[in-house]
Amino acid sequence: NDPQWVYVANSDSIVRFAYRNGDLKASGDPQTIVDNIPANHHWTRDIAFSPDGKTLYLSVGSGSNVAEDMGKRPRGGLDAWVKSKPLGASWGSEAGRAEVRAFDPDGKNGRVVATGLRNCSGMTVQPATGAPWCVVNERDALGDNVPAEYATSVREGAFYGWPWYYIGNNEDPRHKGERPDLAGKADIPDVLMQAHSAPRNIAF
Template structure:
């Protein structure tokens, strides 16, 4: 037994014990997929569809934030058979998004410390040979992107909560050589503050996600100045106004920050974005609204379609009207795009990464069946009576299209109904095919590899 903050728990629970989905294990569907952390283990699959949505207020809305436990010595996450996790670093203030430079260095946003850290690992190892602070004096940095895309970027872009800046960069730099250049200024930063960025494959477009300033636009006002009719005619579909203007959306800019426009609206909090290598499509993971009950509405991952509206704040998961905005926007009925992959409500997806590196040899990295799938970090619930999330899941794809199913991949961060030791945030695929995962509960970074009996 290992004792943790006065709580005795089995040592087996804290190991990376091998769990694999049995061939006859059914996919959890509908209400059967709405369980809590007790049902989580590598290999468990879920398929949630729009028609599975319960009605609002079936359960009461609760505040159920997890207590944070110290990570026990020797603790490791649980992974499928053949996989293992090694600790890269610990004791970091607030590791969030992680991105891999073309030369293999790991860039990590240490958001609450207002800095970006960098780690250079030894070959086929989780041991850093060098590490340092690439840049400091930032403002809650989160998203990181290299420009131009390819093997020889000249800039590192960083999304602060209120701006996008860029640093001159040469491959191998462990510290920024100059002060940052502001590319996009005056981004609204209260409430949802995580700003992610990613470049289109051709490098011509810089995408920016901006979360809402509230749960359901409580302070936005009933109508914009000049009236709703005039606003609708002059703005993208379902664009918000007042205190929410320019929020709950994905925006696009030229690499120099000019020619800004709104790509898609109604994305309450798109905390993580990426490009799907197989298709070039932009994807994001979204934290949906609170206070409608334990299982309403579902969180989601989706490709972001230009000009699309995803529901917030008037609708959710298609044509389900939020009862708190009943009758407010009948003109938007039937116009909300249904997301591609639905996940348990209140799981808090924060980052997404596709496992599809074209430069990775076929006989290295994860098994072939993982190629083209995506990993999503679920930070964990607070607005749910039965705790869920606190894990990394795998979204399944076939021929470049999502099946709608997702599978538990990295679990074991919850130690009791009241405490967790890890809250996954960032996911990225390293140059050697390892999966890099950050969690901000105990400030750790992990390197996940597959051996499968090869050693």
């Protein structure tokens, strides 16, 4: 292996520094490869590479507990939004959040991998399958034992529920009746954990 870059995930950007074996400090200024990442509230960022090094994954957490300020409908109407955005994509103050994105190593060709992940933390890649995984701290104020936190593989095109549903087809009462089009479409996470236990990392 001959790594050429060190990548750093900032709250609002991904940068990389040129690297040569043996370097103990940066030899030059950082190169910004992804910018304009929403930076408030869940402001920590996780990045991980696919085993072949060709895909850079980025997790961006939500900007709130349960999208209280997002608004009931996106500008231009829900029908137009659904047709032009990934399944379960949020809008307004939550646009571009609660999702996992993927890029080329130089930051180009960005796309959304999955949505509805309130705060995908400790992201890593399962070495046998190459799939990204993370642990998710779910929403508050539904009760001491609801909803479960979870660990899950991040499946291409999947929607994991936030903010309208949780752990499959359980509708959040604070968003009751807002997205009947998403009923039955939220993926169920792989491993459930005690509610409010706040898992922070995952390793294989």
